[in-house]
Every structure is written in C-alpha cells, then in structure tokens.
Amino acid sequence: MSTILFWSPVKGASGSSSLAASIAVTIGNLYRGRLLLTHLGRRHNGIESGFPIQEHRMDDPSLQLQEGGWDALARLALRGTLSRENIRNYTTPVLEQTLDVLEGTSSFGAAPPLLSSALVRAVMDTADQYYDLTLVDAGSGAGWGAVQHEACVRAKLAVLSLTQNMRELDAYFESVSPLSTYSELPLLIVLGKYDVHSQANVANIRRRYGYKGALHTVPYSTEFMDAWNRRDVIGHVQRDVRSGKEKDRKLFMPVGWAQSMRQISKAILETAESDLRLKALERGA
Numbered sequence: 001m002s003t004i005l006f007w008s009p010v011k012g013a014s015g016s017s018s019l020a021a022s023i024a025v026t027i028g029n030l031y032r033g034r035l036l037l038t039h040l041g042r043r044h045n046g047i048e049s050g051f052p053i054q055e056h057r058m059d060d061p062s063l064q065l066q067e068g069g070w071d072a073l074a075r076l077a078l079r080g081t082l083s084r085e086n087i088r089n090y091t092t093p094v095l096e097q098t099l100d101v102l103e104g105t106s107s108f109g110a111a112p113p114l115l116s117s118a119l120v121r122a123v124m125d126t127a128d129q130y131y132d133l134t135l136v137d138a139g140s141g142a143g144w145g146a147v148q149h150e151a152c153v154r155a156k157l158a159v160l161s162l163t164q165n166m167r168e169l170d171a172y173f174e175s176v177s178p179l180s181t182y183s184e185l186p187l188l189i190v191l192g193k194y195d196v197h198s199q200a201n202v203a204n205i206r207r208r209y210g211y212k213g214a215l216h217t218v219p220y221s222t223e224f225m226d227a228w229n230r231r232d233v234i235g236h237v238q239r240d241v242r243s244g245k246e247k248d249r250k251l252f253m254p255v256g257w258a259q260s261m262r263q264i265s266k267a268i269l270e271t272a273e274s275d276l277r278l279k280a281l282e283r284g285a
Contacts, residue, residue: 003124003134003154004268008161009177010168011141015192016161017046018228019218020137023159023268025237026261028099031269031276033132036091038102040115040138040147043069047137048103050233053092068092069103070115070123077122084129094234100131117150124154132276144178152179156272157186159264164191164200173209186271187213190264193220214271216264221257237261 006023008014017039024037024047039046044053072090076082091100102123105115127134136155138148152158158179162172179187191202194217202215227236240258255263269276 002128002132002272002274003136003151003156004272005136005138005152005155005158006161007138007144007148007158007179008140009142009172010161010163010165014140014161014163015218016140017137018050018224018233019159019161019190019192019264020135021047021050021233022224022237022261023265024099024135025095025234026241026265027133027269027276028095029237029242030262030265030279032279033098033274033276034130035095035099036102036127036131036134037094037099038070038134038136039104040120040136040151041104043104043106045104046139048101050228050231051092051094051101052231053094053101053103070105070119073102073123074115074119077119082122082126084126087123087126087130102127115147117146120147120150121154124151128154133272133274148178152182152185155185157188157268158182159268160187160189161192162189163193164195164198164205166200169200169205169209173211188264188267188271189213189215191215191217194218195220214267216260216267217255218260218264219255219257224257 006016006020008016020039021037024035027033028035037047039048068090073082073087076086076090088100091102093100124134124136136151138151140161160177160179162169179185189211191205196219202217205211206215223240224233224236227233241261268274
C-alpha cells in the first residue's frame with residue numbers, strides 16, 4: 001500500500017490541504033511515477049482550491065455535466081465495475097501523465113452523498129493497483145470517523161499539520177490524538193506558516209514536549225498564498241521548487257518555502273519506502 005495521509009487536529013487554518021497539494025505537485029515535478037491526490041470532503045473545497053479545476057468547468061458548460069470524482073467511483077464500486085483500468089477516467093489530470101486529482105463528493109444539494117468506509121476501502125485498494133503513490137487529505141479538526149480510519153489503516157505514513165500556536169500545540173501533545181491509535185504508523189509533523197523568530201521554534205517545541213520524532217517546517221510565503229488564491233499551485237511549484245533557485249542561499253539563512261517542499265517530499269518518500277526515482281530535470285536533479 002502506497003498511501004500518504006495528511007491530517008490536522010486544528011480546524012481550518014493549519015494549512016493541511018495546501019501542504020498536501022504542494023507536496024503532490026512537488027513530487028510530481030521532481031520524481032517519476034503516477035500520483036493520485038484526493039480528499040474526503042465536498043467538491044471544490046480543500047486541495048481543489050489550489051487548482052484551476054472548477055474554473056475550467058465553469059468556462060465549458062459541457063464539462064459541468066461530466067461524471068467524475070468520488071460520486072462516479074461510488075456508482076462504479078456499487079456495480080462492481082471499478083478497476084485499475086478505469087479509475088483514472090474519473091479523475092482530473094493536473095500534471096500530464098503524472099498527477100491526477102480525484103475530486104470530492106458533489107456540492108449540489110443540501111446533503112451530498114456521504115463517503116462510506118467500504119467505498120474508501122474499494123477506491124484506495126483500486127488506486128494502489130494503478131498509481132505509485134496516493135496522497136489523501138483527510139481533513140482537519142475533531143471530525144475523525146470511520147472514513148478517516150479506513151484511509152489511515154491503508155497509509156504508510158501520516159503527515160500531521162500543526163502551527164506555532166501554543167494553545168494548539170498544548171492541546172495536541174497533552175491529549176490523545178486519533179493517530180496515536182495506529183502505533184505502527186510513522187508520523188511526520190509539519191509546522192506551517194513557520195516564523196523563525198518566534199519563541200515557539202523547533203528546538204523549544206521539542207524541549208517543551210519531549211518530542212523526538214520527525215519535525216519539519218514550512219515558512220509563511222506570500223508568493224505561495226497569492227498562487228493558491230490564483231489556483232496556480234502548479235505554476236508556483238514549477239517556478240520555485242523545480243527551478244532550484246534557492247540553491248545559492250547563504251549558509252545559516254533560514255530554509256525557504258521551496259527548499260522545505262523539497263526536504264519534506266524527500267522525507268515522505270524515504271519514510272514510506274517509496275521506489276519513486278528522482279527525475280533528470282532540465283536544470284539538473
């Protein structure tokens with residue numbers, strides 16, 4: 001099973017969805033393989049906010065009626081016709097021959113079709129037969145249920161998004177996290193919108209909570225937030241991460257956004273024991 005789960009106990013502002021989307025595009029640009037990115041919520045929310053998927057469908061009325069996403073796969077699974085040969089037909093390609101997005105449940109109507117643990121199991125197992133890596137945004141906040149559990153038991157690694165807010169850090173480290181139930185599941189913590197000048201830095205967080213596990217940071221980036229608002233995560237990653245323009249940064253200079261994406265992506269693949277290989281890029285690997 002080659003599934004990476006992204007989740008945050010912090011509702012809303014943790015950056016878990018943007019992290020999942022950015023890491024998926026980074027891996028798609030730097031490594032060779034077939035990737036699937038999905039989430040467990042409504043269509044056009046979460047990870048989808050960083051891609052021009054909705055805008056394209058609004059521009060072309062014929063695409064608004066096109067079947068796709070979890071709703072379509074639910075019907076295939078119910079009929080017993082979901083397979084590795086057809087799963088990609090119901091996704092949206094965002095990086096040609098590399099990264100597909102499986103959209104969420106329908107946003108039409110007051111009560112969209114709810115995901116079930118059986119459906120998540122069927123889709124994840126089928127995706128594992130076609131894709132080299134599946135990245136799942138499992139949401140944020142206290143809403144951990146059977147669907148998140150099903151995705152988690154199929155994961156090789158959980159990426160947990162936190163912030164430098166001490167009240168939120170206290171709440172996480174001093175309580176029982178849903179992820180603590182999965183004792184064999186490797187955990188990688190990422191502090192989003194990281195401020196190197198804050199007293200809640202990596203060293204102090206490790207010291208305060210006695211945490212010795214994997215802990216990464218993603219600095220706040222105005223350029224990335226602008227790109228997210230433009231639905232241009234792909235363009236931003238290709239300009240910053242793939243170009244490797246941070247390679248000339250000075251010694252002891254804080255790690256920038258692009259470098260953090262490269263480091264976290266590498267750590268994820270190594271921890272998940274993925275066999276994806278670094279691409280020979282035009283500007284060098």
